[in-house]
Amino acid sequence: QVQLVESGGGLVQAGGALRLSCAASGFTFSSYAMDWYRQAPGKERELVASISTIGGTTNYADSVKGRFTISRDNAKNTVYLQMNSLKPEDTAVYYCKIRTLAYWGQGTQVTVSS
Numbered sequence: 001q002v003q004l005v006e007s008g009g010g011l012v013q014a015g016g017a018l019r020l021s022c023a024a025s026g027f028t029f030s031s032y033a034m035d036w037y038r039q040a041p042g043k044e045r046e047l048v049a050s051i052s053t054i055g056g057t058t059n060y061a062d063s064v065k066g067r068f069t070i071s072r073d074n075a076k077n078t079v080y081l082q083m084n085s086l087k088p089e090d091t092a093v094y095y096c097k098i099r100t101l102a103y104w105g106q107g108t109q110v111t112v113s114s
Contacts, residue, residue, distance in 0.1 A: 009108030022096030033099035038092035
């Protein structure tokens with residue numbers, strides 16, 4: 001069955017960096033665009049970054065543009081989110097999602113202290 005397993009979250013100080021990973025299985029990973037979302041306490045889940053099937057096209061929310069980088073390794077069935085210059089407002093649970101299918105991972109917590 002389809003599985004998405006996020007990892008790499010943690011506690012970091014403002015200005016620090018984290019790299020999230022999402023390991024995918026149960027479907028043809030290279031055939032699907034992938035998204036990273038986040039949900040902060042009391043807020044709606046928001047789209048953070050997207051990447052096309054072979055990584056040629058990426059898109060970012062304005063709030064993370066220039067600080068976050070989405071990438072993928074189709075040989076490893078993994079999508080990444082490199083997060084630099086982290087801010088307290090980046091604190092959230094981060095999820096990966098298959099663009100056109102209703103499958104979500106369990107999420108990984110990112111906490112940025114000021």
